Amino acid sequence: MALNGLKNAIPHSFRHTHISVLRSNANIPLKEVQERVGHVxxxxxxxxTHEMTNDQSKSVLAISKFIGKVG
Structure with missing residues (x-):
């Protein structure tokens, strides 16, 4: 299954995106994100953590849709 917008993605880029998405939500404490990803x-x-660009937001949406289909 092809994921639009993810053709150049590497596994580690998902880690950055994951952390950026969590950090962009003010309801998720930093400590929770740290524990989730194993940072001391x-x-x-x-x-x-990176500021999400429009393209990254599209990637996050594509990943979410993919997970919804396989999960």
Whole structure:
């Protein structure tokens, strides 16, 4: 199954996207994100956090749709 917008994605990029999505939600505490991804220091988690661009938002949507189909 092809995922539109993800042809150049590598597994580690999903980690960055995952953390960025969680950090963009003000209802999810930093500590929870840290524990989820195995970071001890907040600085490490923040280093993975990127402001979501429109293209990244499309990728997140594509991943969500894919997970909905297989999950």
């Amino acid at each position: 220091l907040a600085e490490t988690t923040d280093g993975y």
